[in-house]
Amino acid sequence: MDLGDIDLDHTLSCGQVFRWRKEGDRWIGVVHGHEVRIGQRGKRIDLETDLPNNVLERYFRADDDMEEVYAFISHDDYVRGLVRRFHGLRLIRQDPWECSASYILATYSNIPRIRKMIERICVMYGSEIEGGGHAFPTPAQIVQNEKGAETCGLGFRCERFVEFAKRMAGGGVDFEGLRASSYEICHKRLVSFEGIGDKVADCIAVFSLDHMEAFPIDVRIKRVLESEYGVRGTYGKVSAFARERFGAYAGYAQEYIYYAEDAKNRKEVKG
DNA sequence: AACCAGGTCTCGA
DNA sequence: TCGAGACCTGGT
Numbered sequence: 001m002d003l004g005d006i007d008l009d010h011t012l013s014c015g016q017v018f019r020w021r022k023e024g025d026r027w028i029g030v031v032h033g034h035e036v037r038i039g040q041r042g043k044r045i046d047l048e049t050d051l052p053n054n055v056l057e058r059y060f061r062a063d064d065d066m067e068e069v070y071a072f073i074s075h076d077d078y079v080r081g082l083v084r085r086f087h088g089l090r091l092i093r094q095d096p097w098e099c100s101a102s103y104i105l106a107t108y109s110n111i112p113r114i115r116k117m118i119e120r121i122c123v124m125y126g127s128e129i130e131g132g133g134h135a136f137p138t139p140a141q142i143v144q145n146e147k148g149a150e151t152c153g154l155g156f157r158c159e160r161f162v163e164f165a166k167r168m169a170g171g172g173v174d175f176e177g178l179r180a181s182s183y184e185i186c187h188k189r190l191v192s193f194e195g196i197g198d199k200v201a202d203c204i205a206v207f208s209l210d211h212m213e214a215f216p217i218d219v220r221i222k223r224v225l226e227s228e229y230g231v232r233g234t235y236g237k238v239s240a241f242a243r244e245r246f247g248a249y250a251g252y253a254q255e256y257i258y259y260a261e262d263a264k265n266r267k268e269v270k271g
Numbered sequence: 272a273a274c275c276a277g278g279t280c281t282c283g284a
Numbered sequence: 285t286c287g288a289g290a291c292c293t294g295g296t
Binding site: 108109110111112113116153154155156157158234 | 285286287291292293294295296
């Protein structure tokens, strides 16, 4: 299998996906209801899964031309430096429903806790899969037992999560339509759902619906945009600046910046 | 032990 | 349209 120019460690630990863990030198995750074990030594990928190659290539966005991506976003020394440091960090094309549900849960929380919330949801609702893990639940599985979510430690996100599952189960969300539409239409539509605001809408757009110009802004990104570029103001204003500056691949720039800030925190914690 | 977290919603000005 | 507060809970 050829994943192209990719660094699995950066790609799977940068915070865009929540269900991967590293054991030894291999990453273990669940993709589209199948366990995937994958490792990397240099350019060589070793893989253990019953998923077809083309599904994984799609998941890892092997179709992205990274030279073009880097050309688009390398507008200044700051981003150029990040591209050099974290070369091979790629966006992942997640399942839209899993992505939406995950980022609704990610609201006003932190990654370790988000991972736990999602894991509890999967154990509570998801089908058992080969390898001993659980698939991410379907909307129908959640709707079937609404009360179950209350014991998963979701806090105020619980109601939003269940409501969105209901909406999904009722066929109220046309993800493929949103994938085919413009970024602006997609964002506008996503924001109309309860529990999805500007930031989560952009996460869904860029992480699962191929709108690579979407630029999610959380507190960290907000701080960086102010310190590096002197930009502040409303979400709409700041994200418009980022889309204008980094163009069609602004979402990639965002992920490199986010990961860089994450690395900074890890270093500080270690002292 | 406080502080803060991959924000969203509500509500006045 | 914009800024301010509240908000479950648990990591650090």
